[in-house]
Amino acid sequence: MRKAPYFSNLLFCVSLPANLLAVVILSRGKCDLSRCVTRYLVGMAAADLLVVISHPLLTWTAWIYFPQSFLFITPVCRLGVWLVFASTVTSVWLTVAFTLDRFVAICYEKLKTKYCTERTASVVIGTVSVLACLECVPWVFTYGPLVIIDGVPWYCVYTTSYKKSPSWAAFAMLHRLLTPCVPFFLILLFNIRTVRQILAASRARRRLRGQKSGENDKDQEMENRRKSIVLLFSITGSFILLWITRQVFYMHQRISMTFVSYSVTDPRYITEEASGMLQILSSCTNTLIYALTQSKFREELWNMLKFPFNQILKLIKR
Numbered sequence: 562m563r564k565a566p567y568f569s570n571l572l573f574c575v576s577l578p579a580n581l582l583a584v585v586i587l588s589r590g591k592c593d594l595s596r597c598v599t600r601y602l603v604g605m606a607a608a609d610l611l612v613v614i615s616h617p618l619l620t621w622t623a624w625i626y627f628p629q630s631f632l633f634i635t636p637v638c639r640l641g642v643w644l645v646f647a648s649t650v651t652s653v654w655l656t657v658a659f660t661l662d663r664f665v666a667i668c669y670e671k672l673k674t675k676y677c678t679e680r681t682a683s684v685v686i687g688t689v690s691v692l693a694c695l696e697c698v699p700w701v702f703t704y705g706p707l708v709i710i711d712g713v714p715w716y717c718v719y720t721t722s723y724k725k726s727p728s729w730a731a732f733a734m735l736h737r738l739l740t741p742c743v744p745f746f747l748i749l750l751f752n753i754r755t756v757r758q759i760l761a762a763s764r765a766r767r768r769l770r771g772q773k774s775g776e777n778d779k780d781q782e783m784e785n786r787r788k789s790i791v792l793l794f795s796i797t798g799s800f801i802l803l804w805i806t807r808q809v810f811y812m813h814q815r816i817s818m819t820f821v822s823y824s825v826t827d828p829r830y831i832t833e834e835a836s837g838m839l840q841i842l843s844s845c846t847n848t849l850i851y852a853l854t855q856s857k858f859r860e861e862l863w864n865m866l867k868f869p870f871n872q873i874l875k876l877i878k879r
Contacts, residue, residue, distance in 0.1 A: 572838075573617040576845035580610040583848040586865060592857040597666075598789075600682035601659040602851070605796075608655055608690075609844040611648035615641060616841050635706040635714035642704055642717060646697035650740045652844065654689045656800050657744045663793045664751040667786065668758045696739070699732060737811055741804050748797045759790060788854070795850040803843035807836040 583606040586592065587599050594602070619641050623632050631637055662685075666677045675681075703723040706714030723729045763783060810832050851858045 570617075570622060572841060572845065573613060573622060576613040576617070577610070579845050579848040580606050580613060582862065582865065583851060584610065586858060586861045587851075589861065591861055592851075592855055594855075594857075595677070596679040597662060597677050597682045598659075600679055600686065601655065601662060602847075604682075604686040605652065605655045605659065605847060608648055608652035609847060611644070612652055612841065612844040615644040615648050616844075620645065633716050635704070635717060638717040639701045639704055643697055643701050646700045647694045649840075650693040650697055651690050653740050653744050653800070653804075654693060655686065656797060657747050658685050658689055660748050660751045660793065660797055663789060664755050667755050667762075667789075696736070700736075703729060737808070741808060745801060745804075745808075748801065752794065752797060755790070755793070759786060762786075792850070792854050795854055796847055799846045799850065800843055803839045803846070806832075807840040810836045 584603055587594075587603045587606065590596065590599055592599070619632060623630060632641065662677055662682065666673050669676075703719060704717040705720040707716035707718045709715070723733075766783060814829075814833075852862060
């Protein structure tokens with residue numbers, strides 16, 4: 562609740578339109594990506610959009626500008642907490658699902674035709690979303706009211722049982738293992754296997770093409786693979802880098818049993834705020850990655866940005 566107001570406002574103003582544009586552009590299917598990949602990228606952008614709405618908008622910005630609004634009545638506040646956790650877990654595991662899809666597409670040619678399809682992507686996205694929502698339900702009960710005014714409970718703070726109960730500690734550790742420790746491991750494992758397969762396939766294709774033609778002409782299939790891998794590694798790499806600080810801080814917090822920092826100069830306070838900002842920042846990096854790595858996405862983005870101005874010019878000419 563104490564995040565820097567300028568950061569939260571900037572993050573919301575940048576992330577919301579960025580993710581909306583990503584959803585619209587990718588949904589049109591004109592970025593030279595397969596339908597399966599497009600479906601995953603749209604799902605990830607939609608999950609990131611929910612993260613932006615629930616975190617910077619409904620918590621940080623609302624706390625700064627509307628601290629006494631209905632959003633901070635305890636039941637509503639708890640619902641907001643659940644939305645934050647559910648959208649974050651969904652975003653993380655969709656990144657894992659996308660990594661797995663690319664791993665199967667590159668390393669298992671026979672399985673690729675059955676698994677790497679638009680229908681399978683839709684089923685995976687739906688399943689991940691439902692499981693994430695269910696897994697985050699217990700977080701609602703870790704918060705209680707800060708004060709009760711005229712019989713109405715206000716605000717959300719950790720309950721005493723959450724801070725001291727071994728059962729809640731076990732649940733919190735399990736949650737952190739599932740998000741993001743296990744995703745870290747799976748993403749690194751899939752990427753390492755994918756790189757090894759690509760390097761082996763590249764050497765084999767170069768030898769084969771050299772024997773057939775003796776030329777160094779451009780291999781379109783390997784070029785497509787290269788673009789796909791650049792996109793994959795950019796998304797997964799930024800996810801790990803932006804999440805790692807938050808995870809290390811949480812582990813320290815749980816081990817030392819320190820849940821409160823008392824001043825803005827406290828190193829724990831600074832680390833907590835910085836790690837939280839980096840984690841939420843991961844929700845708006847994918848659009849930038851698409852723009853930097855995909856020429857067709859840049860082209861569609863430019864066309865969309867020009868569209869309203871072109872319409873205004875047409876009206877003026879008429």
